[in-house]
Structure formats: structure tokens, C-alpha cells
Amino acid sequence: MSVKKSNTWNTSIVLARAILYDRAARRRVLGRIVLVPLVILGIGVWVLHDWIWQSPWRALLWWGGCTLITLIVILFAIYDALATLREVRGNVGPNEDQT
Numbered sequence: 001m002s003v004k005k006s007n008t009w010n011t012s013i014v015l016a017r018a019i020l021y022d023r024a025a026r027r028r029v030l031g032r033i034v035l036v037p038l039v040i041l042g043i044g045v046w047v048l049h050d051w052i053w054q055s056p057w058r059a060l061l062w063w064g065g066c067t068l069i070t071l072i073v074i075l076f077a078i079y080d081a082l083a084t085l086r087e088v089r090g091n092v093g094p095n096e097d098q099t
Contacts, residue, residue, distance in 0.1 A: 023087065026080050030073075037070045 019025045044052060044062055052062045 020079075020083070023080075023084060026083070030076055030080055033073050033076065037066060037073055040066050040069065 019029055044066060048062075052058050
């Protein structure tokens, strides 16, 4: 059983590294991940609105979860921007201006 968990963990690490180091893959994943908070917000506003607001705890958990997911997407977008800057700065030759 631990061999399977270890294998799954290693596969996840390799997949995450591949996504984080490849700009095109990062952008594809980011584009798909952006849809998740939008769909959750839409479901919360139009589909489950009455059910969510029946309890203050439900509302707090739902919108807190939406906030958390949105913050994760924002952090991934900031990582993408910083990684892109690092890639661009790394491609500048020694005789070119680095501003």
C-alpha cells in the first residue's frame, strides 16, 4: 500500500514540476483554474443562493471557500508572472540593456 502512495506522490511531484517549468503548460492550467472560482461564484449567486443564506455558517463557509480558491488562483498567476520575468531576464544577452 505504501508503494502505491509513494508512486502516486512521485508522479504528482513530476507533473507539478513539468507544469511549473513550462510556460505554455502554466498558462493552459491557469486558464482552466480561473474558471473554477467563476463557476463556484455563479453557482453560489444563482443556484444555491437561498440554501446558502439559510445559515450564517453556510454562508461563511461557502464564501470563505470561494475566497480561498480565488486567492490560490491569484498566487498562481503571480507565480506565472514572476517566472515569466525570470525567463525573459535569463534570455537577455551580456551586451544588451537589462532594464
